[in-house]
Amino acid sequence: MGINLRMAMRALMQNRLQAILTLLGMSVGVAMVVIVSGLGRGAQLKIESQIEAAGPTRITIRSGNFVPAGVNSSGRQDSSGGEQAEGQVVSVMGDGGQLADIGKDAAAMDARRRAAAVRQTEYRNPPTPLGAAEMDMLRHRVADVKAVAAGMAGNASLDDNADIPVRVVRVNGFQPAWPEMSGWKLLAGRMISADEHAGGAPVMLVTRKSAGQLWPGQASPLDKVMAIGGRQVRVVGVIGGVDDSDSSVVPPVYVPVGLAQRVLGRKNYDTITVRTVSVGVTSQVAADIQQKLRDLHRLPDNMADDFRVTSQSVSAMPSMGADPHLVRAVHSNVTGFEQASWQQMAKSLRAAGRTFTLLLAGAAAVSLLVGGIGVMNIMLVSVTARTREIGLRMALGARAGDVMIQFLVEAMTLAALGGLIGLFLGWIGLLVTEYGLHWATAASPIMLVAALVMAAATGIVFGIAPARRAAVLDPVIALRSE
Amino acid sequence: MPVISLEAITKVYKLGDNQVDALRGVSLDIDAGEFVSIVGPSGSGKSTMMHILGCLDRPTDGHYLLNGKDVSALSRDALAEIRNRQIGFVFQGFNLLPRTTALENVEVPLLYSRPILPAAERRARAMAALEMVGLGNRADHHPNQLSGGQQQRVAIARALVNQPSLILADEPTGNLDTKTSIDVMRTLQELREKQGITIVLITHEADIAAYGTRIIAVRDGLILSDKANAPRPALEDEVAPVPMAAVN
Ligand SMILES: Nc1ncnc2c1ncn2[C@@H]1O[C@H](COP(=O)(O)OP(=O)(O)OP(=O)(O)O)[C@@H](O)[C@H]1O
Numbered sequence: 074m075g076i077n078l079r080m081a082m083r084a085l086m087q088n089r090l091q092a093i094l095t096l097l098g099m100s101v102g103v104a105m106v107v108i109v110s111g112l113g114r115g116a117q118l119k120i121e122s123q124i125e126a127a128g129p130t131r132i133t134i135r136s137g138n139f140v141p142a143g144v145n146s147s148g149r150q151d152s153s154g155g156e157q158a159e160g161q162v163v164s165v166m167g168d169g170g171q172l173a174d175i176g177k178d179a180a181a182m183d184a185r186r187r188a189a190a191v192r193q194t195e196y197r198n199p200p201t202p203l204g205a206a207e208m209d210m211l212r213h214r215v216a217d218v219k220a221v222a223a224g225m226a227g228n229a230s231l232d233d234n235a236d237i238p239v240r241v242v243r244v245n246g247f248q249p250a251w252p253e254m255s256g257w258k259l260l261a262g263r264m265i266s267a268d269e270h271a272g273g274a275p276v277m278l279v280t281r282k283s284a285g286q287l288w289p290g291q292a293s294p295l296d297k298v299m300a301i302g303g304r305q306v307r308v309v310g311v312i313g314g315v316d317d318s319d320s321s322v323v324p325p326v327y328v329p330v331g332l333a334q335r336v337l338g339r340k341n342y343d344t345i346t347v348r349t350v351s352v353g354v355t356s357q358v359a360a361d362i363q364q365k366l367r368d369l370h371r372l373p374d375n376m377a378d379d380f381r382v383t384s385q386s387v388s389a390m391p392s393m394g395a396d397p398h399l400v401r402a403v404h405s406n407v408t409g410f411e412q413a414s415w416q417q418m419a420k421s422l423r424a425a426g427r428t429f430t431l432l433l434a435g436a437a438a439v440s441l442l443v444g445g446i447g448v449m450n451i452m453l454v455s456v457t458a459r460t461r462e463i464g465l466r467m468a469l470g471a472r473a474g475d476v477m478i479q480f481l482v483e484a485m486t487l488a489a490l491g492g493l494i495g496l497f498l499g500w501i502g503l504l505v506t507e508y509g510l511h512w513a514t515a516a517s518p519i520m521l522v523a524a525l526v527m528a529a530a531t532g533i534v535f536g537i538a539p540a541r542r543a544a545v546l547d548p549v550i551a552l553r554s555e
Numbered sequence: 556m557p558v559i560s561l562e563a564i565t566k567v568y569k570l571g572d573n574q575v576d577a578l579r580g581v582s583l584d585i586d587a588g589e590f591v592s593i594v595g596p597s598g599s600g601k602s603t604m605m606h607i608l609g610c611l612d613r614p615t616d617g618h619y620l621l622n623g624k625d626v627s628a629l630s631r632d633a634l635a636e637i638r639n640r641q642i643g644f645v646f647q648g649f650n651l652l653p654r655t656t657a658l659e660n661v662e663v664p665l666l667y668s669r670p671i672l673p674a675a676e677r678r679a680r681a682m683a684a685l686e687m688v689g690l691g692n693r694a695d696h697h698p699n700q701l702s703g704g705q706q707q708r709v710a711i712a713r714a715l716v717n718q719p720s721l722i723l724a725d726e727p728t729g730n731l732d733t734k735t736s737i738d739v740m741r742t743l744q745e746l747r748e749k750q751g752i753t754i755v756l757i758t759h760e761a762d763i764a765a766y767g768t769r770i771i772a773v774r775d776g777l778i779l780s781d782k783a784n785a786p787r788p789a790l791e792d793e794v795a796p797v798p799m800a801a802v803n
């Protein structure tokens with residue numbers, strides 16, 4: 074084998090230009106395979122993450138119950154209809170301990186279920202605000218929760234700022250887990266650090282759009298300072314992937330919740346968002362949260378929820394890459410969105426991803442085929458040009474098999490070398506598509522090895538015909554050839 | 556027991572409707588240690604005979620016993636093995652692999668011997684063969700760095716490397732001038748004298764044939780004459796004798 078390899082390398086060296094051209098053809102084929110598999114896998118991973126984002130792993134909790142009469146998201150009958158009437162505030166916040174006994178809690182739930190037939194005719198108004206007790210409960214007493222983030226938003230007037238033409242901004246307070254949950258992308262600068270979150274530091278994030286409204290004509294909003302509520306708030310980052318489709322002329326800014334509380338002058342959160350560990354458990358977790366919130370808020374059986382738990386977060390679904398019809402269908406179907414339809418959507422998304430990968434793989438196969446034909450061509454030429462050498466080797470005792478192996482190894486060496494170059498080219502191609510075109514890519518080592526093996530196999534497949542042709546030559550005729 | 560024994564060998568080439576009787580019943584015994592020169596005009600069947608003797612081709616009819624074994628009906632691979640082990644070829648056109656050192660050229664037959672020898676042993680054997688033809692100091696030269704006579708002697712070393720009982724040379728001096736032809740013929744002669752290798756030589760030229768111990772004339776596929784010959788002694792040559800190793 075070593076001898077054959079050395080012989081092959083020497084033969085290729087003697088035919089340098091042709092070998093290089095063939096290598097190029099082969100390497101383009103392999104590069105295609107690498108790029109395509111990287112893109113295909115990237116697309117599939119992206120689709121999986123879209124399914125994950127689109128699928129109900131997000132549960133949003135709002136204070137107050139605004140659901141119109143009918144079936145709410147958890148399938149529970151709710152006849153409250155619209156915002157609830159004014160009434161006595163019955164706050165149970167902050168006294169803790171009411172859920173200390175899990176066994177008691179479970180028993181209470183059972184009782185509640187038995188009493189589900191009790192008609193809920195009472196309403197609490199204003200509803201219990203969402204605060205630290207709710208956060209604590211969600212963080213520590215609900216199973217299968219991956220992350221919890223509270224948020225609040227409100228418009229606030231700016232102090233006098235020499236360089237800012239607008240008077241009012243929408244202050245969005247968020248917690249550290251939020252950017253990842255909602256799929257924010259950092260476009261410039263940095264995110265708000267954990268320390269800044271903890272201290273409610275005067276830092277903020279802006280979108281490209283709000284930056285344009287606040288500091289029109291400025292190249293970068295980074296390190297710009299905005300005076301609000303007597304504080305100098307500095308821009309540390311620019312984010313994208315924010316759902317600002319319904320944003321008005323008021324530019325949004327994103328700040329630590331602690332800062333928002335001070336600027337907006339209130340403590341309560343507007344929403345608490347929970348991310349569950351997986352799609353499958355979401356409705357269970359939502360039901361659990363509803364029950365525990367009722368217990369936390371000490372709602373009697375005949376009183377309707379004073380909060381709303383929704384487990385749809387379809388709006389978070391990035392439309393990039395997904396079929397727009399599908400996205401619209403999903404968006405318009407929010408209320409009736411159930412596990413079954415979600416699974417169906419996931420299925421069709423996955424199928425679309427597979428089709429995409431298959432198409433690309435087809436293109437890769439074609440270029441590999443072209444590379445293979447190149448190998449076959451150079452090998453046929455080589456066999457013809459070296460007929461005399463073949464005759465000589467036969468005269469010196471080479472069997473048909475020896476000649477066959479010699480040319481097969483040569484074809485395989487050529488293809489594998491092309492494969493190595495192709496791996497390198499493909500790697501560069503992936504880098505370009507990832508950082509130049511911002512396409513999702515994911516190269517797996519297995520695919521890289523497979524590409525090399527495929528290249529060598531192509532060499533063998535397309536090398537067989539020329540090698541056979543060499544092996545069956547008549548030694549006398551081969552020796553006589555010029 | 557003769558090294559070569561041909562019994563009524565015929566070879567017919569079919570070219571469409573035509574058929575060419577290249578050999579028309581050749582019977583011949585060659586003993587070990589003979590140096591046989593085969594002469595004859597062009598198209599008389601010399602090369603055809605050599606292809607059959609060299610197990611490169613099979614006779615249409617008749618039997619060929621090589622070292623007592625009938626090889627006229629063996630398979631391709633079996634013939635390849637016999638060529639590798641028992642026969643050394645020397646061609647008119649040298650047939651050395653280009654851009655390959657003399658040593659590696661000489662090594663080639665060893666690559667096809669089974670079981671294959673270890674690399675070091677192959678090198679040693681190839682080196683010994685090169686030294687036998689006086690080219691030990693040219694082992695690393697490529698063919699295009701060697702004269703025609705040296706190239707042909709490398710080819711002779713290659714024919715020798717597997718210690719064959721028979722060397723077949725088809726017009727080995729056809730591409731060489733008189734002086735280098737003599738060098739090559741001396742080399743062959745010495746092989747026969749020192750190692751007792753049987754040599755069959757095909758040539759057009761009478762003075763080259765004169766190096767043989769036996770001269771066979773062929774015409775139209777038949778043996779015309781078959782005579783013993785007093786080989787042209789080296790000392791009587793027009794060129795002064797030189798020790799082998801010094802002739803380069
Ligand atoms: N492969 C072949 N097909 C058909 N005819 C052939 C073939 N090989 C040889 N012949 C014919 O057989 C006859 C003998 O040819 P061969 O090559 O043995 O002659 P030769 O004595 O070696 O001649 P030269 O001295 O020119 O080399 C010629 O008539 C030739 O045309």
Ligand SMILES: [Mg+2]
Pocket residue numbers: 601602603
């Ligand atoms: Mg001839």
